[in-house]
Amino acid sequence: MSMTKRILIVDNHSKHTAKITHLFSGNDISLCDGDNFKPEEAELFDLIVFSGGSHVCAADRTKKAYELEIDFIRKAKKPVVGICLGCQLIAKAFGGKLAKLQEKRYGIYEITMNGKQFNVFESHGYTIDKLSNELDLIAKSDTGPEIIKHKTKPIYGFQFHPEVFPRKTAGKKLLISVVKTIL
Numbered sequence: 115m116s117m118t119k120r121i122l123i124v125d126n127h128s129k130h131t132a133k134i135t136h137l138f139s140g141n142d143i144s145l146c147d148g149d150n151f152k153p154e155e156a157e158l159f160d161l162i163v164f165s166g167g168s169h170v171c172a173a174d175r176t177k178k179a180y181e182l183e184i185d186f187i188r189k190a191k192k193p194v195v196g197i198c199l200g201c202q203l204i205a206k207a208f209g210g211k212l213a214k215l216q217e218k219r220y221g222i223y224e225i226t227m228n229g230k231q232f233n234v235f236e237s238h239g240y241t242i243d244k245l246s247n248e249l250d251l252i253a254k255s256d257t258g259p260e261i262i263k264h265k266t267k268p269i270y271g272f273q274f275h276p277e278v279f280p281r282k283t284a285g286k287k288l289l290i291s292v293v294k295t296i297l
Contacts, residue, residue: 119297122159124148124183126167126199133277134165134197137286138293153186161193161297162186164200166237166275180206193268193296195289198238201271204262205242205249213243215257222283225260225274227253232284234260234274242273253288261288268296 119141125131126148135143144159146152148167156162164183180203187194187207196204202212218239224231232253241258245251252270253261262271270292276285 118142119160120144120158121161121163122146122156123163123165124151124156124200126165126180126183128165128167128198130275130277131165133280134163137277137280137289138163148180148183151182151186153182156186157192159192161195161293162190164194164196164203166198166200187269190267190269193293194270195293195296196269196271197277198273198275201262201273202240202242204264204269204271205245205259208248208264209246210242210249211244212240215239215241219257222279223255223274225253225255227261227288232288234276234283234285234288235278236274237278238273261292270296 121138121141121143123134123143124146183203184207187204205212219236222233223236225234245259245262248265250263250265251259252263260273272289274285276289280286
């Protein structure tokens with residue numbers, strides 16, 4: 115990301131919005147409350163980031179609660195990154211299925227990518243249970259997909275939180291390496 119990019123962070127009531135913003139420092143960043151998301155305004159940005167969110171929305175109700183975001187992701191012509199809930203919205207946009215975990219995942223866990231292990235911070239009660247044929251699995255953990263990518267569009271999802279503990283985990287490094295390839 116050598117040149118300044120216009121980045122829209124769609125805040126789905128994440129506890130970590132300031133940390134997400136910090137990941138993209140040095141760019142022209144705008145915040146949008148997910149409740150007021152306007153797809154036509156998002157088109158004006160170089161990258162759209164969908165944040166994690168509060169845990170008020172069960173997986174079976176995600177489509178209704180986040181209909182505009184899911185529709186935008188499905189039709190996106192711009193690069194999109196989803197973090198936690200944002201990753202789940204990407205999975206839902208392309209026909210994936212979510213499932214409630216038996217117990218909430220919270221803390222630093224190991225994921226596997228290209229045969230290598232990385233530590234990342236996770237905080238979620240749902241996982242992607244099934245990916246559609248339009249999405250590729252890039253990294254996984256013992257509970258499911260951790261990084262997903264659309265096969266033909268610059269759309270990536272991170273089930274974990276790359277913005278949390280960026281010095282203790284590989285999350286930020288993994289996110290930045292992806293963002294550099296799509297901007």
